[in-house]
Amino acid sequence: MKAGVNIIFLLLGLISNQLIAQMNCVTSSYAQEKLKNNPALNNSINGIERFTRLVLENSSASRIESGVIKIPVVIHNLYHTPGEKISDAQVASQLELLNKCFRRKNADSVNTPAVFKGLAADCEIEFQLATSDPRKRATTGIIRKYTPVSKWIMDDKMKFSAEMGDDAWDSKSYLNIWVCNMEKFAGYASMVGGPEDVDGIVMGIAAFGGTNKTIVHETGHWLGLKHIWGDEYCGDDGVNDTPKQASYTTGCPTTIRVTCGNGPTGDMYNNYMDFTNDACMNLFTEGQKARMRALFVGGAVRNSLLSSKGLDAPLIFEAPLPDEDPKWLEPKMYPNPATTTVTLDLSYDIRWIGKTIFVTNLHGQSIMNVMITAKFQQIDISRLQPGLYFLAAKNDQGLSIKMKFVKL
Numbered sequence: 001m002k003a004g005v006n007i008i009f010l011l012l013g014l015i016s017n018q019l020i021a022q023m024n025c026v027t028s029s030y031a032q033e034k035l036k037n038n039p040a041l042n043n044s045i046n047g048i049e050r051f052t053r054l055v056l057e058n059s060s061a062s063r064i065e066s067g068v069i070k071i072p073v074v075i076h077n078l079y080h081t082p083g084e085k086i087s088d089a090q091v092a093s094q095l096e097l098l099n100k101c102f103r104r105k106n107a108d109s110v111n112t113p114a115v116f117k118g119l120a121a122d123c124e125i126e127f128q129l130a131t132s133d134p135r136k137r138a139t140t141g142i143i144r145k146y147t148p149v150s151k152w153i154m155d156d157k158m159k160f161s162a163e164m165g166d167d168a169w170d171s172k173s174y175l176n177i178w179v180c181n182m183e184k185f186a187g188y189a190s191m192v193g194g195p196e197d198v199d200g201i202v203m204g205i206a207a208f209g210g211t212n213k214t215i216v217h218e219t220g221h222w223l224g225l226k227h228i229w230g231d232e233y234c235g236d237d238g239v240n241d242t243p244k245q246a247s248y249t250t251g252c253p254t255t256i257r258v259t260c261g262n263g264p265t266g267d268m269y270n271n272y273m274d275f276t277n278d279a280c281m282n283l284f285t286e287g288q289k290a291r292m293r294a295l296f297v298g299g300a301v302r303n304s305l306l307s308s309k310g311l312d313a314p315l316i317f318e319a320p321l322p323d324e325d326p327k328w329l330e331p332k333m334y335p336n337p338a339t340t341t342v343t344l345d346l347s348y349d350i351r352w353i354g355k356t357i358f359v360t361n362l363h364g365q366s367i368m369n370v371m372i373t374a375k376f377q378q379i380d381i382s383r384l385q386p387g388l389y390f391l392a393a394k395n396d397q398g399l400s401i402k403m404k405f406v407k408l
Contacts, residue, residue, distance in 0.1 A: 026188035027221045028231050030154055034191060041194065048193040048301055049238075052224065055294040069296055071175050072130040072310025076166040077144045078158055078180040082349050082399065085144055086179055090209035091129070099126050101216045101272065101284075108282045115265045119241050120282075121289040125223075127175065130310040134170050138314035151183045156198045168197055173308035175222070176200030177215075179208050186214045189221035193301050213278040220273050220284070223292040223302070228273045234260035241287035242268055252280035333391070337406035340382040344391070347375040349399075357393045357401070359384075381407050 035042055073095065079085045100106040104122040112120050129141030147164045149157075158165035158178050168176045182204035189201045201222055207214040226237040229245045236244070246259035249269035253276070256266035268274070272281050273288070284292075295302035331352075332345040346352040357370045357379070367389065370379050381389075384407045393401040 026154055026185045027218065028227065030188045031191050033154075034194060041191075044193045045191060048224075051300065052291065052294050053238075055297055055300070056290055067124065069125045069293070069306065070311060071125065071127050071305055072173065072308050073127050073141060073175045073177060074130050074133075074139075074169050074310075075142045076158075076168075076176065076178045076180075077142065078147045078149070078152075078165060078178065079144065080147055080150045080181060083351050084181055084205050086205065086208065088140075088142065091142055094209050094212070094215055095127055095129065097211060097213065098215050098219060101213065101282075102126065102219075104283070106282060108279070111280075112270055112283050113265075116268055116270065116283065116285075119285045119287075121284050121286045123284055123289045123292060125292065127219075128311055130169075130174060132310055132312050132314040134173065136309065136312075136315040138317045147180070150181065152180050152202075153183045154185065154188060154202075156202075158202060159198050159200070168200060171196045171199035172304040174310050175219075175305075178202045179205055181205050187218050189218040192222070192224045192295065211278060213272065213281050216272050216281070220288070220292070224295055225273050225288055225291060227275075228268060228271045237273070239285065239287040239291055241285045242271065242273075245269075248275035250275060250277075252277045331401050331403065333403050333405060337408045338381060339408045340380070342379050342381055342405055344372075344377045344379065344401075344403075345375070346372065346377060350375060351395055351399075352393065352401075355393055355395050357391055360390045360392065362388055381405075 035045065075086075075091055077084075077086050097106075102123045102125045104120060109120065130139055131141065133139040143166060145166050147158075149164045152158045152165075157163035158180050159168055159176075161167045165180075166178070168174075177200060180202070182202065185204060186207035187201065187203040190199045201215070201218045203215060203218065225239070227248065228237050228242050229247050230236045230238075234244050234246055243262035243265060244260040245257075245262060245267040249257070249267060253267075253269055256264070257269065258264070258266045268283075268285075269276050270280060270282050271288075272284055274281070294300065296306060297303060330348070333342055334345070336342060344357070352372050353374070355372050357372060357377070358366060359368045359370070359379070359381075360366055367384065370377070372393070379391075386407050388404060388406055391401060391403045391405065
């Protein structure tokens, strides 16, 4: 019987590892790739972990930074098409959610299971858009930059202007968040103690904004938290008050799931560092709070953020550059003049599909309407009288098309 039980647990372990491989958390994969064949980085990461454990073992009100920690944030939005430009409102909604989750002011905190409510923590960490850049110039904290790169992968190239991305601001003073079109992945965070020029969080555009909690999970990584299952079967996440669990959780369970001998309470699948649905995530624990805040004590890797000038009033005010798309991100029409058909090239932005083009004459009279059904929309003008005509359209994002053509 004992041998049979051992076989079952072995199979569970293999299945768990296969599932983890399939899920392939990008932050874990990123860390493994960076640490591979890099003894110096391994030593740095291990040293930070030893320091953090010493702080936690000797924690006292005087050692752990007290009060609310406020972190300046800069958003680097890299867009290839106009549809990838994120709005101020989108950024505001994401930071509002991030702050509510870290301060335990999220409305769904009431859904934390009763057995874990006593462990749930207000982390007393907040994130605010920078008001002053590294040169003490006024800033909105949001940089929008066109890039010829249509999709990014987990190689940090989006963090360098030389690679058509955008250079990080001083990571000792700012949390850098790059928002771009990611290949397959929702996002990933750099390792605590990794190179300063790549320090920060990368978010896929599709996973950024609104009620999406990916940013909460990745910020937990940026502040030194592991996945709650410790990235291995019944692993150790370095936090005393999170129960061991076999692997990550999917969906949103409604019953207790006991693994790794963690009964009767079971897995803490409502934790932000699990893989449950956004609607199911609603807590960090006191232990996770202590581990994150340990990074801010004197001598710790995130301590310099406490003296950042990123939220100070700026000393220099400059007229902002116009936020304009490159000229090639505009509709094109050909041939012009034309006799039978004109083609409207809207391939730069598929959001035009489904919208209506209005054709008017010199007197402003409506001549015809055409529904846009393709990126290269053909318009039959064979029945129009020779003369000058105007095309106009408007989409839900407030963008407009105003063009003219000559019918021969």
